[in-house]
Amino acid sequence: xxxxxxxxxxxxxxxxxxxxxxxxxxxxxxxxxxxAAGEWRDYGISHLTDVAIFSVFRRTAEFPIYRIEKRPKxxxxxxxxxxxxxDGRILKRGHDLKTVLRVLERKLIRAVNSD
Numbered sequence: 001x002x003x004x005x006x007x008x009x010x011x012x013x014x015x016x017x018x019x020x021x022x023x024x025x026x027x028x029x030x031x032x033x034x035x036a037a038g039e040w041r042d043y044g045i046s047h048l049t050d051v052a053i054f055s056v057f058r059r060t061a062e063f064p065i066y067r068i069e070k071r072p073k074x075x076x077x078x079x080x081x082x083x084x085x086x087d088g089r090i091l092k093r094g095h096d097l098k099t100v101l102r103v104l105e106r107k108l109i110r111a112v113n114s115d
Contacts, residue, residue, distance in 0.1 A: 014046040017072055019054065026097050027054050027068055030104060040065075061107065066091075 019027065034040040034056075042057040044064070051071045055064035067084040074080050077095040083103050092103040 012036070016049055017052040017070060019045070019052050019070060020048045023097055026101065030101055031056070034104070068101070 031040060031043060039058070040056050041059055044053075044055045044057070046053040046055070050073060053068055053070075054068040056066040056068070057063075060063050063086060065086050069082045069084060070080055071082070072080050074093075074096070079096075079100070081095070081097045081100040082093040083091045083100055085091050092100045094100045
């Protein structure tokens with residue numbers, strides 16, 4: 001089937017929320033340290049219309065143990081970044097990604113000290 005362009009604009013496709021390169025650098029830096037400590041093994045990234053999610057897995061085919069979310073609509077309120085646990089509980093929320101990720105850094109320190 002041929003589609004003929006009639007001169008009208010294409011239907012609006014909603015923008016997707018995505019992590020910026022610098023944000024991914026911070027997240028992947030933590031991810032690499034946690035993999036080296038043997039705590040994390042896999043990750044997944046989802047870019048949706050209202051949220052970008054970096055999911056962390058202990059094993060490949062299971063539920064994520066943590067979700068790092070970016071919700072720009074909350075930037076002026078509670079902060080656009082959040083770390084959410086496996087049970088859905090918000091562990092930390094804020095405006096600065098590095099500060100929010102510190103809740104997971106503490107878990108890395110415990111993992112290194114327990115050996």
